[in-house]
Amino acid sequence: MRPLSRRAVLAGGAATAALSGCSAGGSEPAAPKAPDPEHVLLRELIVDKQRTIGLYSVLVAAGGEKLAPFLARHEEHLAALRERLPRDDAQTGSSPTPSAAPSPTPAPRKVSLTRLRDLERRAAALRPRQLGQASPALAQLIASIGACEALHALALPRSL
Template sequence: MPHASVPVARRAVLGAGLALPLAACAPREPERPAAVRAEVTVLVGAIAAEQDLVALYEAARTAGALPAARLDPVLDHHRAHLAALRKLYVPGSGSRAGEGGAVPSPSPATVPSGRSRVLAELRAAEARAARDRLAEVARADPGLAQVLASIGACEAGHAAVLGSPA
């Protein structure tokens, strides 16, 4: 028995073809991969480190062992770094257990007495921060890695500048 051929309008075929990809769309949010969660941890760690550097420079400025004219440009850089990193952070993006999403408060900073000891403390903090940013680059996606590399390079520059006589 021959099949009766039913004419199908070209519009119906095109409409079905266009609607087919939409059928796979789901309104629920997929589980984020571990790499994305690790990214949040890296970002939060960098934010915390910059907060601590800002606090350290503010403590050094308050102590008065070094002229503000020497500290303020570097402090301004760290404030700019912190602002750039905070722009990348979405509150709640790491709110599940183990994602490291909560940004901690800055650690209280104290500086030793004496100009040379304050300089040594700041140089060591800058060198440590530069190394930490470099290590974080390996764990970040390309966009965040660029930001972290730039900040790390700046921190390495700060360490060098602080080592030069003023």
């Protein structure tokens, strides 16, 4: 049997690499991984809490000290939600879509107790629908937050 020439060995290696999908320039970039639905839900909840905190902050800063305990509870909810995000997301504040970018400043519309009460009712009503997208531990937190929001809707003062 005659030994293979160097040229034959190199040609065979190149053919094997071509058939196996390898290229001299490195591997193909991996397709982006779909975001985890629970992390998407967490980011949505966080954005919602930031907006709510922004609205409460406007009234507290305008002399509505009665609202400080409500604001503090929403800040606690926000902290608990942030703890559940993966470390990379929590540190960078990354968001899956530009529309979900956190905005703690309130909308330019007038902030009122009626608006806060409606916001709390809508948020509490939304929470049961979000439970199906969550792990048991997150579902428990969401249910707890929803119960708190429902109580806020009833307990908010009628006037400042």
